Amino acid sequence: MRIATWNVNSLRSRIDRVEAFLERHDVDVLALQETKARVDQLPLMGLQARGYEVAAAGTSQWNGVAIISRVGLDEVEVGFPGMPGWGDPVEPEARAIGAVCGGVRVWSLYVPNGRKVDDPHYVYKLDWLARLREAAGAWADTPTALVGDWNIAPRDEDVFDMKQFATSTHVTPRERAAFQAFLDAGWVDVVRPHAPGPDVYTYWDYYRQRYERNRGLRIDFVVGSPSFAERVSGAFIDREERAGKGASDHAPVVVDVD
DNA sequence: ATGGTAGAGTGTCTA
Numbered sequence: 631m632r633i634a635t636w637n638v639n640s641l642r643s644r645i646d647r648v649e650a651f652l653e654r655h656d657v658d659v660l661a662l663q664e665t666k667a668r669v670d671q672l673p674l675m676g677l678q679a680r681g682y683e684v685a686a687a688g689t690s691q692w693n694g695v696a697i698i699s700r701v702g703l704d705e706v707e708v709g710f711p712g713m714p715g716w717g718d719p720v721e722p723e724a725r726a727i728g729a730v731c732g733g734v735r736v737w738s739l740y741v742p743n744g745r746k747v748d749d750p751h752y753v754y755k756l757d758w759l760a761r762l763r764e765a766a767g768a769w770a771d772t773p774t775a776l777v778g779d780w781n782i783a784p785r786d787e788d789v790f791d792m793k794q795f796a797t798s799t800h801v802t803p804r805e806r807a808a809f810q811a812f813l814d815a816g817w818v819d820v821v822r823p824h825a826p827g828p829d830v831y832t833y834w835d836y837y838r839q840r841y842e843r844n845r846g847l848r849i850d851f852v853v854g855s856p857s858f859a860e861r862v863s864g865a866f867i868d869r870e871e872r873a874g875k876g877a878s879d880h881a882p883v884v885v886d887v888d
Numbered sequence: 889a890t891g892g893t894a895g896a897g898t899g900t901c902t903a
Binding site: 639640642643664666667689690691692693743745781835836837838839878879 | 891892893894895896897901902903
């Protein structure tokens with residue numbers, strides 16, 4: 631079974647690329663972030679014609695998550711138990727969706743960006759991650775993958791230039807500790823062993839031709855429970871998908887599970 | 889400090 635995650639930055643504007651990606655890599659389950667579409671706006675026809683089911687949550691403009699699967703889409707949950715909101719009643723629904731696909735529980739996650747270190751959204755991000763880790767304790771003994779845009783670059787090697795991030799979010803000790811807490815609890819970054827680098831970036835800002843100059847970040851991850859991780863036979867980052875006109879600013883990450 | 893690009897949708901907001 632092949633599982634992928636992709637911050638697509640608008641599903642409607644990139645549906646042709648999504649369908650081509652699914653076919654090109656023979657993907658069974660695709661977790662999407664930043665879909666920027668209400669459920670009633672989803673472009674479903676081409677996906678359904680290819681045999682996929684879709685579960686989604688989100689608004690027309692911000693955030694939004696979805697799971698596309700052709701190996702079953704069961705026990706769909708919008709939001710995880712204890713997930714904090716941000717005042718807007720829609721917000722909790724736009725950052726996490728889970729489902730059982732082919733016997734594996736997949737969570738498509740869009741971790742809060744944090745904006746600035748002195749912004750309330752930064753505290754919200756840390757709180758959100760702490761609550762996710764608490765909830766993840768209940769899933770750790772089953773084959774589970776926490777996939778998506780974590781908005782954290784856990785190591786210096788995941789950043790094109792640490793000096794440029796001296797005062798930025800995504801690399802602060804508290805964010806990195808929040809990510810490390812999952813690893814300490816037995817969760818596994820299942821992609822890194824199969825992507826030896828140095829090209830491990832998954833995101834390149836649209837500004838300043840960052841992709842063309844390969845000045846990116848690694849912030850998209852597949853984090854597996856132990857029983858998921860031991861079944862992973864391969865993984866790669868589809869950096870070519872970031873190339874050319876009409877690309878998302880993130881590349882898809884693909885994992886094979888036996 | 890600011891700006892640069894892209895996507896939502898026409899006002900800016902978010903990343």
